[in-house]
C-alpha cells in the first residue's frame with residue numbers, strides 16, 4: 071500500500087520524553103499472557119468493599135463480567151477515600167464560568183455536595199436501580215448529580231444539554247427514567263439556552279417522569295409545576311449529612327449513555343461499576359501519566375463519554391485537580407483556551423481535533439499572546455487528527471516538547487483503547503497514529519470475511535478479547551448488543567471503524583466504515599436526521615450523508631423530496647433546519663439541504679444513499695446496476711452545481 075505523508079513522519083520522541091517503550095512492552099505482554107494476575111494487581115487502583123471471586127466470567131459470551139462478586143462504590147472512590155487519605159483540602163475542580171467567574175471545590179467540598187444531593191435523591195423517592203436522567207450544562211451540579219446517583223446505586227443517563235426535545239424524549243422513553251435533573255437555562259456563547267423549556271416539551275412526549283429537579287443557573291423565568299418540579303437549592307438545604315454508600319456489585323449498572331448507530335433510535339450503552347472504574351483510572355494513568363500536583367483539563371462536554379470518563383470518574387478516582395469550563399473555546403475571543411491555560415497553569419490538556427483546527431484557523435498569534443509553558447502533555451480524542459493539525463498543536467501549543475496523546479476509543483469501550491502510553495514509556499510518535507493498544511487490548515485488522523490482513527492493509531478493526539471497560543449490554547436490548555457488535559465476526563468485538571497497522575506495529579484509525587457521522591468529534595446517525603426530516607409534514611423522502619470538512623471532519627448534507635402538495639417556496643429549507651434544531655439539537659442541523667424531485671432508488675424502492683453521496687461528492691458511485699431511476703442522478707449533480715455557483719463552495 072502507498073504510504074501516506076503522515077506515515078513517513080516519525081518524531082524521535084522516545085529520546086525527548088521517556089526512556090523508550092521497553093516497559094510498555096513488558097506490561098502489555100503481561101496483560102495478555104497473564105491476564106488474571108495482571109488485573110488482580112491493577113484493580114488495586116481503587117478501594118473495594120469486597121474483593122472479587124474471579125477476574126473474568128466469560129461463560130456467557132458476549133456478556134462478559136469482570137471482577138465477579140466484587141463490591142465497591144464509584145462515589146466512595148471518587149471522594150470519600152481522598153477525604154480520608156489526606157486530600158481533604160485539595161481542589162477536585164476549578165470551575166470556570168462562561169463569564170470568567172470561578173469556583174474551587176475541594177475534595178471535601180465535593181464530598182459534602184455529593185452526600186447532600188444523595189440525601190435529596192433518597193428523599194425524593196429514588197432507590198437503588200432506579201433510572202434518572204441528567205440534562206445539565208457544564209456546571210458543578212453535573213458531576214455532583216452523577217456521583218450522588220452512583221452513591222445510592224441509581225443508574226443515571228446523562229443527556230448532552232445540546233440535544234433537542236425529541237432526542238431527550240427518546241432517551242427518557244427508552245430508559246423509563248422517573249426523574250430529570252436539569253437547569254433553568256444554560257449560558258452558551260453569550261446566549262441563554264432555555265433548558266427547562268426543552269425538558270417540559272420533552273416530558274410531554276413521555277410518561278415515566280414524576281420529578282424534575284431544577285438548578286437555578288441563569289435566573290430566567292421558567293414554568294415550575296408544583297406537583298412535579300423542585301428547585302435544587304430547596305432540596306439540598308441540609309449540608310451536613312452523610313449517606314452510607316450503596317455497595318454495588320461490580321457488574322451492577324453505573325450509567326447508561328446513548329450513542330448513535332446505523333439503524334433505529336440511539337442505543338443505550340450500559341456501563342458497570344467495577345470493570346469500567348478500573349479501566350478509566352488505569353487508562354488515564356497509562357496514557358497521560360498525570361502527576362499528583364498536575365492540573366488536568368479535559369475540554370469535552372460532560373454529556374459525552376469523554377466527559378463521563380475523563381472529567382468525572384478517572385480524574386476523581388486518581389485524586390487529580392481538574393479544570394471544568396462552562397463556556398465555548400472561542401468566546402468571547404479565540405484565545406479563551408490559551409488564556410485559561412496561562413491563568414490556571416494547566417499541565418495536561420485534552421481536546422478534540424476539531425477544536426484544534428478551529429483555533430488553528432485564527433492563527434498562531436492567539437496562542438503566542440499567552441505563556442503556555444505549564445503544558446506538559448497534550449491529548450486529542452473523537453476523530454482522526456490530520457498531520458497538519460497535529461503539527462500545529464505540537465509546535466504552537468506544546469512548543470515541540472509535549473507529546474501528543476491521540477486517544478482512540480468509543481462510548482462502548484468506556485476508556486482509551488489505542489493511545490500512546492506515556493505512563494509506561496513512550497514510543498516515537500507518528501503524527502496521526504494512536505500508536506499502540508492499551509494493556510489488555512488485543513486489536514486485529516480484518517477483511518470483510520474475517521481474515522486477518524497483513525500490515526499496511528486497510529481493514530476493519532476488531533478486538534479479540536474482552537477488556538474491563540467494555541459496556542455490559544444495550545439497555546433493554548441484549549439482542550441488539552449481540553447483533554451490532556458480535557455478529558459480523560463471531561467471538562470478536564466489531565467497532566465499525568477502518569484502520570491500518572503499519573509495519574512498525576502502529577495503528578492508524580481511518581474513520582467509520584458505516585453510515586455513522588462524525589461531526590466535530592460527535593457521533594451522529596444519518597438515520598436520526600433522516601427520521602427528523604421525514605417526520606416533517608412537507609417531506610416525503612430524504613437521504614443524508616457526511617461530507618468531508620476541513621475543520622469539523624464532516625458536515626451533514628441532506629437531499630429531500632417534498633410531498634406532492636408542497637413546493638419549494640424558498641422558506642422550506644429554513645423551516646426544516648429550525649425543526650431539526652429543536653427536535654435533535656443544533657449539532658444535527660445539515661450544512662446543506664437540497665430539494666430534489668426524486669432520489670436514486672433500487673427496483674424494490676430502497677433509497678440508494680451511497681449513490682446520492684458519491685454523485686454529490688463527485689466520486690464514482692460504484693455498482694449502480696440496481697438503480698431504477700437514473701434521471702435522479704442528473705438532478706443531484708445539478709443541485710450541487712447550482713449550490714456551488716450560488717455559495718462559491720466547491
Ligand code: PRX
Pocket residue numbers: 329375376450451452453454455476477478479480481482504565566567579580581582588591592593
Ligand atoms: O470512529 C471513531 C471515532 O469516534 C467514534 C466513537 O465515537 P463516540 O462513541 O462518540 O466516542 C467519542 C469519544 C471517544 C469511533 O468509532 N474516534 C474516536 N477517537 C478517535 C476516533 N477516530 C480516530 N482517532 C481517534 N483518536
